Every structure is written in structure tokens, then in C-alpha cells.
Amino acid sequence: MLDAFIQGLFVVLQWQTFLVMLLGIFLGFWVGLLPGLGGATTLALMLPFIYKMTPVEAFAFLLGMHAVVATTGDITSVLFGVPGEGTTAATILDGHAMAKKGEAGRALGAALMSSLVGALIGAFALALSIPIVRPLVLTFGAPELFMLAVVGIAFISSLSGQGGRALVRGILAGLLGLLFAMVGEDPQGGVQRFTFGQLYLWGGLDLVPVLVGLFAIPEIVDLAVRGTAIAGELPQEKLGRGVWEGVKDTFRHFWLTVRCSLIGTFIGIMPGLGGGVAQWISYGHAVQSARDQEERRGFGKGDVRGVLGPGAANNSKEGGALIPTIAFGVPGSSAMAILLGAFFLQGIMPGPDMLDKYLVLTFSMVWTLVVANIITVAASLFFLNQLAKLTLVRGSILIPLILLLAFIGSYTSNNHLGDLVVFLFFGFTGYLMIRCGWPRAPLVLGFVLGKIAENNFYISTIRYGPSWLMRPVVLVLILATVIVMIYPFIQLPRRRAPAEAATG
Amino acid sequence: MVLMQALFFFLVLLWSPIVTYGASYYEGKTVTVVVGYKPGGGYDRYARLLARYLPKYIPGNPTVVIQNMPGANSIISANHLYSVAKPDGLTVGTFNNGLVIAQLTKVEGVRYDLTKFAWIGSVASDAAVLTVRTDLPYKSVEDLRKAKEPIIIGATGPGSSTYDFPTLLKEFAGLNFKLVPGYSSSSDIMLAVERKEVDGRGGSYASILPFIDRRLVQPLIRTRVQFPEIEKLPVDEDLATSAKGRAIMAVRSTPESIYRPYAAPPGTPDDRMKILRDAFARVTKDKELLAEAKKTKLPIDYVAAEEALKVLQEVLNQPQEMAQEITKYIKFGD
Amino acid sequence: MKATMNLRFFLALAATLVASYALYASMYWPFRTALFPRIIGVPLLILALVEMALSAFGTERQQEGHAVDFELTTSVDTAVARRRTRAIVAWTLGFLALILLIGFPLAVPLFVFLYLKVAGGEGWVLTLSLAALSWLFMKGLFDRLLHLPFPEGWIFSLWS
Numbered sequence: 001m002l003d004a005f006i007q008g009l010f011v012v013l014q015w016q017t018f019l020v021m022l023l024g025i026f027l028g029f030w031v032g033l034l035p036g037l038g039g040a041t042t043l044a045l046m047l048p049f050i051y052k053m054t055p056v057e058a059f060a061f062l063l064g065m066h067a068v069v070a071t072t073g074d075i076t077s078v079l080f081g082v083p084g085e086g087t088t089a090a091t092i093l094d095g096h097a098m099a100k101k102g103e104a105g106r107a108l109g110a111a112l113m114s115s116l117v118g119a120l121i122g123a124f125a126l127a128l129s130i131p132i133v134r135p136l137v138l139t140f141g142a143p144e145l146f147m148l149a150v151v152g153i154a155f156i157s158s159l160s161g162q163g164g165r166a167l168v169r170g171i172l173a174g175l176l177g178l179l180f181a182m183v184g185e186d187p188q189g190g191v192q193r194f195t196f197g198q199l200y201l202w203g204g205l206d207l208v209p210v211l212v213g214l215f216a217i218p219e220i221v222d223l224a225v226r227g228t229a230i231a232g233e234l235p236q237e238k239l240g241r242g243v244w245e246g247v248k249d250t251f252r253h254f255w256l257t258v259r260c261s262l263i264g265t266f267i268g269i270m271p272g273l274g275g276g277v278a279q280w281i282s283y284g285h286a287v288q289s290a291r292d293q294e295e296r297r298g299f300g301k302g303d304v305r306g307v308l309g310p311g312a313a314n315n316s317k318e319g320g321a322l323i324p325t326i327a328f329g330v331p332g333s334s335a336m337a338i339l340l341g342a343f344f345l346q347g348i349m350p351g352p353d354m355l356d357k358y359l360v361l362t363f364s365m366v367w368t369l370v371v372a373n374i375i376t377v378a379a380s381l382f383f384l385n386q387l388a389k390l391t392l393v394r395g396s397i398l399i400p401l402i403l404l405l406a407f408i409g410s411y412t413s414n415n416h417l418g419d420l421v422v423f424l425f426f427g428f429t430g431y432l433m434i435r436c437g438w439p440r441a442p443l444v445l446g447f448v449l450g451k452i453a454e455n456n457f458y459i460s461t462i463r464y465g466p467s468w469l470m471r472p473v474v475l476v477l478i479l480a481t482v483i484v485m486i487y488p489f490i491q492l493p494r495r496r497a498p499a500e501a502a503t504g
Numbered sequence: 505m506v507l508m509q510a511l512f513f514f515l516v517l518l519w520s521p522i523v524t525y526g527a528s529y530y531e532g533k534t535v536t537v538v539v540g541y542k543p544g545g546g547y548d549r550y551a552r553l554l555a556r557y558l559p560k561y562i563p564g565n566p567t568v569v570i571q572n573m574p575g576a577n578s579i580i581s582a583n584h585l586y587s588v589a590k591p592d593g594l595t596v597g598t599f600n601n602g603l604v605i606a607q608l609t610k611v612e613g614v615r616y617d618l619t620k621f622a623w624i625g626s627v628a629s630d631a632a633v634l635t636v637r638t639d640l641p642y643k644s645v646e647d648l649r650k651a652k653e654p655i656i657i658g659a660t661g662p663g664s665s666t667y668d669f670p671t672l673l674k675e676f677a678g679l680n681f682k683l684v685p686g687y688s689s690s691s692d693i694m695l696a697v698e699r700k701e702v703d704g705r706g707g708s709y710a711s712i713l714p715f716i717d718r719r720l721v722q723p724l725i726r727t728r729v730q731f732p733e734i735e736k737l738p739v740d741e742d743l744a745t746s747a748k749g750r751a752i753m754a755v756r757s758t759p760e761s762i763y764r765p766y767a768a769p770p771g772t773p774d775d776r777m778k779i780l781r782d783a784f785a786r787v788t789k790d791k792e793l794l795a796e797a798k799k800t801k802l803p804i805d806y807v808a809a810e811e812a813l814k815v816l817q818e819v820l821n822q823p824q825e826m827a828q829e830i831t832k833y834i835k836f837g838d
Numbered sequence: 839m840k841a842t843m844n845l846r847f848f849l850a851l852a853a854t855l856v857a858s859y860a861l862y863a864s865m866y867w868p869f870r871t872a873l874f875p876r877i878i879g880v881p882l883l884i885l886a887l888v889e890m891a892l893s894a895f896g897t898e899r900q901q902e903g904h905a906v907d908f909e910l911t912t913s914v915d916t917a918v919a920r921r922r923t924r925a926i927v928a929w930t931l932g933f934l935a936l937i938l939l940i941g942f943p944l945a946v947p948l949f950v951f952l953y954l955k956v957a958g959g960e961g962w963v964l965t966l967s968l969a970a971l972s973w974l975f976m977k978g979l980f981d982r983l984l985h986l987p988f989p990e991g992w993i994f995s996l997w998s
Contacts, residue, residue: 199583202613225918
């Protein structure tokens with residue numbers, strides 16, 4: 001086992017493999033950066049090219065490309081407020097807010113460093129779990145997945161903000177998100193729900209146009225209204241607090257970064273949960289780490305922890321998602337589904353063989369994740385400070401470019417004009433929500449978890465009858481849900497007391 | 505001798521317009537294959553494989569590119585191919601073979617008539633199989649019938665063969681299945697099989713094959729399309745207990761013989777269609793393509809246009825009442 | 839203060855309408871199809887009504903109502919803000935109209951050109967080069983490389 005582990009590293013470092021991995025990294029860099037160029041789509045496009053490569057080279061290329069996408073997607077999110085990838089939207093909330101305060105460099109440094117930590121932990125988990133992964137994945141059936149979705153939905157309380165009123169709005173947003181998830185054909189009865197006779201809506205609303213609309217449009221409007229550069233009226237020198245500060249932040253809040261990496265890895269392991277979820281739950285967890293009301297309110301407005309959490313999670317989940325893909329041949333995410341095609345192309349059947357006959361290959365994949373991320377982060381760190389200067393460019397120049405990226409990014413979801421309609425609808429909705437103080441994160445959470453909750457609920461009930469509620473892991477998760485829901489309220493009394501003591 | 509030379513010369517003269525016409529039309533042009541699904545799926549992979557080898561077989565060596573137009577289980581792309589795409593021989597489409605059933609049952613949103621397309625054919629056929637986990641005591645259909653408890657079959661949702669095929673078996677072959685829909689993809693169902701959450705899965709033979717090879721599941725029932733390894737299994741239609749059941753099963757599995765259909769917009773000129781049909785017929789015999797297809801587990805089995813049209817007519821000639829009966833069991837979904 | 843509250847009322851009202859529609863539509867569906875929409879719709883309706891009432895009649899304490907999200911700039915004078923908001927909305931919708939009329943590949947450089955010149959008042963060199971770059975971007979990446987299907991603009995389909 002140990003020698004396979006070391007062998008895996010040497011195999012990746014051979015020059016052909018290394019070169020091919022660098023090529024993948026280069027491609028992945030741009031794919032992540034550009035909204036609408038999805039990691040999954042590009043993987044599919046690259047499949048034909050790996051036909052002539054050896055398995056190790058093929059996966060070095062594909063994984064090298066894929067590993068990087070989540071990292072550079074954060075860059076677009078931070079700088080422009082447009083999600084570079086569906087999985088990097090959460091980074092916008094605090095990352096872009098920091099950019100507006102002139103701290104773009106810091107946000108970028110934090111995003112990148114936390115991405116690296118997350119990727120390393122994810123890869124590490126992948127390596128460690130190889131012996132135990134089968135029983136782990138097999139324990140989590142539909143009832144457990146349903147409860148996980150419920151736990152995720154419970155995070156709405158943390159993402160809402162302080163006060164009863166904010167909670168009301170947070171729950172409203174969450175419920176709306178859940179409702180939007182119901183659009184499309186329902187698998188239980190084959191009934192079209194909320195599709196208004198539109199073929200486009202049969203498959204439901206796609207994540208990317210919703211996210212791009214929800215986040216990009218309000219930022220663009222705000223930028224236009226301010227009439228300044230993204231970084232506001234700050235003079236040139238103040239754009240310091242640069243990248244190294246962000247890197248140091250990652251280590252200042254090291255345990256938070258680690259915890260969020262673990263959350264991301266875990267969610268990645270669970271097939272069916274999808275990539276959009278990990279970032280929001282980590283964001284919710286990061287908010288929970290705020291020590292008092294004052295700090296809580298800082299989230300969404302430029303707290304670096306709001307960047308660290310999702311930044312780590314959206315990378316660690318890639319390592320996690322590889323696990324069911326390799327061990328069972330069941331993809332942990334849509335990009336993994338395409339990666340499976342690569343396995344077949346190479347004549348390999350993922351499954352128990354991967355942990356046995358092809359162990360070196362498996363470990364080479366782990367090392368690819370590690371090495372690719374290290375290279376990307378190291379290379380990026382050098383010109384991140386330059387990138388941050390983009391936030392000093394006049395808004396009027398950036399606006400048409402950001403709008404263009406947003407439009408095109410949404411369109412590539414289904415290559416259909418309907419994508420643009422959805423994008424604008426959610427743009428309008430997002431703007432209204434900001435104006436009226438309704439938090440957007442709960443809406444996204446409800447939206448990504450809605451179908452998972454519903455489908456797994458029915459699978460559980462039809463399959464097991466009511467007895468699934470008594471399963472041990474389910475009971476633990478019910479407890480977790482309750483804790484997550486009331487956590488923000490437990491904190492309240494502790495904070496009110498000193499405030500009252502001060503005034504009383 | 506002079507006569508032979510004259511004849512030869514004359515033949516060359518006759519032949520050359522065809523050759524030069526063909527060569528001159530497609531030369532420097534781009535042929536677009538519109539795929540009704542997102543990149544990475546089965547239809548897309550077939551199309552991309554073909555796209556790499558087709559230029560060799562089209563005089564003029566045009567570039568062949570893929571355009572993805574997903575939505576409504578490829579109905580959107582079929583509509584596009586029918587009324588928007590130009591019938592100039594430069595556009596071809598591939599879509600769900602089940603669209604013919606959508607047309608028969610007059611699904612809302614269908615705005616195409618498959619019989620009017622300029623057909624090229626199909627590059628693969630498939631069968632549906634019903635599989636159960638190998639560690640279960642069921643080794644044949646009789647075992648399934650004798651089962652005391654319902655057999656749990658996982659599915660994605662209506663409109664997919666994972667759902668429709670077992671549903672018909674349950675309704676018309678009297679098999680005691682409990683259908684559990686809601687899995688997000690067919691591979692998730694396989695994971696559920698490993699977890700013993702479900703006992704089996706129905707659906708496309710080609711996609712279950714890796715798991716059959718791995719001995720996770722074994723096939724017990726098949727549909728009419730023949731493959732050597734599953735030849736001996738009972739056919740679903742033979743298990744039906746009523747004529748109506750048999751007929752509905754037949755309608756469901758008929759399109760499987762043209763599992764990966766390719767067609768051009770209605771009105772594409774015949775001479776260009778001839779070039780395209782020839783190209784497809786020959787590319788599916790190309791040694792390199794077949795080797796790559798085998799490696800990537802994409803079975804290739806060419807069916808020509810006339811055959812394809814016959815298949816379509818078989819489905820579409822069903823009487824109205826039958827069409828209405830079918831909608832009760834087969835809902836076209838995404 | 840009053841203007842924002844009216845907007846809050848409106849948004850809550852919209853949520854109420856959405857919830858009511860969802861509950862109404864679910865009446866025609868079989869039980870399993872309708873269950874989740876109803877479980878979501880009922881609390882949505884109730885809370886939306888609560889929020890409507892609070893927006894219409896209540897006042898908001900300063901520390902409440904701060905969502906975990908960003909807030910729009912308040913540093914700009916309201917009249918100016920409103921004018922600029924209307925302008926950017928018009929431009930965005932105009933971009934959509936342009937895409938529908940002349941198709942994506944042409945609309946992009948045209949929009950970039952128009953916005954930079956008209957709204958931004960930028961110089962010719964910058965405007966033309968950015969427009970050209972965006973055209974290259976569209977053609978090179980999305981057309982040549984990815985072969986995205988772009989529907990023809992309405993103007994062209996009328997013409998042909």
C-alpha cells in the first residue's frame with residue numbers, strides 16, 4: 001500500500017505525465033475563470049483527446065484540468081461578483097465585498113490558499129479512505145441523504161442574519177428556493193410542475209443561470225450606481241493588504257478552513273448531493289463561527305472567513321467526489337460522470353479493481369490533485385496582485401464586459417434563449433431581495449437541496465415504509481438538524497447579557 | 505480496343521459530374537451534428553466519435569462539428585431540426601429514439617414529424633434488460649414469479665427505460681415489482697443496488713453491461729433486440745399475459761432497434777442525402793472507429809434509412825385507442 | 839424610508855402570490871406530486887403574509903433587517919442612484935433585445951461598442967479595441983471552439 005502511494009507520486013512526476021498535466025492545468029485555469037465554461041462540459045470536450053494517452057497521463061490531464069477549475073472560479077467570483085463556476089458562487093458574498101473595500105488582493109489570497117488547503121485535505125482524505133470507503137458510502141442510503149439535505153436546509157437559520165425579522169425573511173427565501181427546485185417533471189408521477197407549457201423548463205431550472213442572475217445583476221447595478229471602480233474611491237496605494245495578508249488569514253483561521261474542507265470532502269463523497277451544496281453549507285458554518293452579533297453582521301460585507309469556508313470546500317469536494325467514482329463507478333458529481341467515460345475509454349472498469357489492480361493509478365490521481373493545486377496556487381500567487389488591480393478600473397469599462405460574461409455564461413447552460421430569461425428573472429429577483437433585505441444564500445440553499453430532499457424522501461418511504469426514521473445515522477442527523485437550527489439562538493442570550501449589563 | 509477505350513472514356517465522363525459535384529459541394533464546408541443532449545452523455549459520445557471519422561468518407565473532406573442543444577429529452581433539438589435547421593445537407597441531428605412514441609402519444613410540445621425527416625439511419629441498437637443483484641435467490645423469471653416479497657426495482661423517473669420497462673413488466677407480466685423512482689441517474693441506482701437498497705434495475709443493456717461483467721447484477725429478462733450474450737433470456741413480450749400488454753411492450757421496445765438515430769431536416773436534397781447515407785454506412789465499418797468504439801463500450805450496429813422508417817411506421821401506425829392506452833403507462837419525461 | 843417599505847411590501851406580496859399559485863396548481867396533482875409543493879407552499883404563504891403585514895405597518899429597528907448579504911450603496915444621492923439604476927436596467931434589457939434581434943455573435947461587440955461610447959463616454963481607441971476583442975472572444979471561443987448554437991436574430995429570419 002505504502003509503495004503504491006509513493007509510486008503514484010513518481011509516476012505523476014515523469015516528464016510526459018507532468019507536461020500533459022501542465023497542459024490540463026493551463027486549460028482548467030481559463031475554464032474556471034470564464035463563467036459559463038463549465039468544468040463538466042470541458043471535460044466532455046477533452047475526452048476524445050485522451051484516447052491516445054496512457055491511463056496515468058490521461059487522468060493527469062483531466063484531473064489536472066478539473067482540479068484547478070474550482071480554484072480559478074473563485075478569482076472571477078471575488079473580482080467581478082460573477083460566479084466563475086456554479087460551485088464558486090458563495091465566494092462572491094464576502095469575497096467581492098472585500099474587493100469593493102479595496103481588499104481584492106487579500107480576498108484572492110485567502111481564496112487561493114484556502115483552495116489549496118481544501119484540495120490537500122480532500123486528496124488526503126481520498127488516500128486515507130481507500131481502505132474504508134466502501135462501507136462508508138454504503139452506509140449512506142436514501143434516508144441518510146434525505147436527512148443530510150434537511151441538515152443543509154437547517155443552515156438557513158445561520159444564513160439569515162440577526163433578529164426575528166431577518167429570520168422570517170431568511171426562511172421565506174429558503175422556502176422560495178425550495179419551491180423553485182420543484183419546477184420540472186416530477187419523478188413520482190411524471191407530472192410537469194410549474195412548467196407553463198415550456199419545453200425548456202421540463203428539466204427544471206439550471207443552477208448556473210440562476211446563480212449568475214442572482215449574484216451578478218445586483219452587483220452590476222450597484223457598480224453602475226456607484227459610478228466608480230469596483231474598489232470604490234480608494235487611492236492606488238491603499239490597494240495593499242494584498243495577497244500575503246489573505247494567505248496569512250488562511251492560517252489565522254486554520255481550524256475553520258480545515259473544518260470546511262472536511263465538510264466539503266464529506267459532501268463530495270455523498271453521490272447525489274451535487275457540487276452546489278458544499279460551498280453554501282461551509283459558508284453557513286463559517287457564519288456560525290462568528291463570536292458575536294457584531295461579527296455576524298459582518299458576513300456578507302467582507303469577512304475573510306466567508307471566503308475561506310467556501311474556498312476550501314469547493315476544492316476539497318473534488319477529492320471527495322473521486323471516491324465513489326473510483327470505488328463504485330458511481331459518479332460523485334457531474335464532472336465525475338464524464339470522468340467515468342474516461343475510465344471506459346482507457347478500458348478500465350472502476351470498482352473494487354481500482355483499490356487493488358490499479359492502486360498505483362488511483363494514488364497517481366491523488367497526487368495529481370495535490371500537485372496540480374500546488375502549481376496553480378504557486379503560479380497564481382505571483383500575479384494575483386496584478387489581477388487585483390482590475391478592481392481599480394473604471395466601472396463603466398468593466399460593466400459591459402461583466403454583463404457580456406454573465407449573458408454568455410448563462411447561455412452556455414443549455415444553449416437556449418430560455419437561459420437568458422431565467423438569468424434575467426433571477427437577476428431581477430436578486431436585486432429586489434437586496435433592496436428589501438432578504439438574504440440570498442438561503443434561497444440558493446433551498447434551490448440546490450430541494451430535489452435531493454424530495455427524491456430521497458420518496459425513495460426512503462416507498463422502500464422502507466416509516467421505519468427509516470429509526471435508523472441510527474438518521475437519528476444522529478435529526479439531532480444535528482436541531483442543533484444547526486437553534487445554534488444562532490443559543491448564541492443570542494450570551495451576547496445580549498453583556499449588552500444589557502453595559503446599558504443596565 | 506478503341507471501343508473499350510471509348511466506353512471507358514464515356515463512363516468516366518458520366519461518373520465525373522457525380523464525383524466532382526460531391527467533392528465540390530462539401531469541400532471547405534462544415535457539417536454540423538446537432539445533439540439533443542448535453543456533452544458527456546451517450547448520444548453525445550456517439551456523435552463525437554463519428555465526427556472524428558466521418559470526414560474521410562464524405563467527398564470534399566468537410567469538417568464535422570458537434571452542437572449541443574439539450575432540453576426536454578431532445579424534443580427541443582428535434583423541433584429545431586424539423587423547422588429551423590436549413591435542409592442544405594450541412595446539418596444532421598441525433599435525438600432520443602423514443603421520440604417516435606412522444607409523437608404517437610401526441611405529447612405537448614412535439615412539433616416534428618419523424619417520418620418527414622430525411623433519414624440517414626441509426627448507428628446502434630440496444631436492448632432493455634431487467635437485472636437483479638447476483639446475491640439474491642432469483643435466477644430466472646420463474647423465481648421472480650414465486651417471490652414472496654415484492655422485488656424492489658430502482659428507477660430515475662417516467663420517460664426513462666429504467667422506469668418504463670419494469671412498469672410494463674409489472675402491469676402486464678404480473679411480476680411483483682415495487683418501483684422506487686427518484687434516483688438522480690442510472691449509476692446512482694447501481695450504487696443503491698450495492699447498498700441493497702434496491703434489488704435490481706431495468707434499462708439499457710449497453711449501460712448496465714459493465715455491472716453485469718462485474719457480476720454485481722445479472723440479467724433475467726430482455727427485449728426483442730438480440731445480443732449474443734443475452735439471447736437465451738425470455739423476451740418481455742412473451743411474458744405478457746394479455747394481447748394489449750404484448751402490444752404496448754412491443755411499441756415501447758420497437759424504437760430500440762434504432763437506438764442512436766441520425767436524420768437530416770425534411771427537404772434535404774436527395775443527392776446530398778445519398779452522400780451522407782453512404783458516409784454513415786461506411787464509417788460504421790471503419791476498423792479504427794470500431795476498435796475505439798469497442799474500447800469505450802459503445803456498440804456499433806448500423807441500420808439504414810429504409811429500415812429506420814419501417815420501424816417508425818410500425819410505431820406510428822398504432823390506432824388511436826392504443827396510443828391513449830400507452831399514455832397511461834409511458835409518460836414522456838426529461 | 840417609506841419608499842423602501844413599499845418595495846418590501848411588494849416583494850412579500852409577490853411571494854404570497856407565488857405561494858398561492860403553487861398551492862392552487864397542486865390541487866390538480868396526484869398526492870405524491872403535490873406533497874412537497876404543499877409542505878413548502880403553506881408556510882411560504884403564512885410567512886409571506888406576516889412579512890407583508892410587518893412591511894406595511896411595522897417600523898424596522900436598526901439592527902434588524904440586516905441580512906447576511908451585501909447592501910446597496912447608500913453613499914450616492916437618491917435621485918442620481920435612481921437615474922443610474924434605470925439606465926443600467928435599460929442597457930441590460932437592451933442587450934437582450936439586441937441578442938434577440940441580431941443574434942449573439944453580432945450583439946456582443948455592438949453592445950460593448952455602444953455602452954462604452956454612449957454610457958461610458960470612452961475614447962474611440964478603447965471602444966473600438968474592446969469591441970473588436972469581444973467579437974474575437976465570441977467568434978473564437980464560442981463559435982469556432984465550442985460550436986454553440988446561436989439562434990439567428992429575428993431581423994435575419996425575417997429577411998431570409
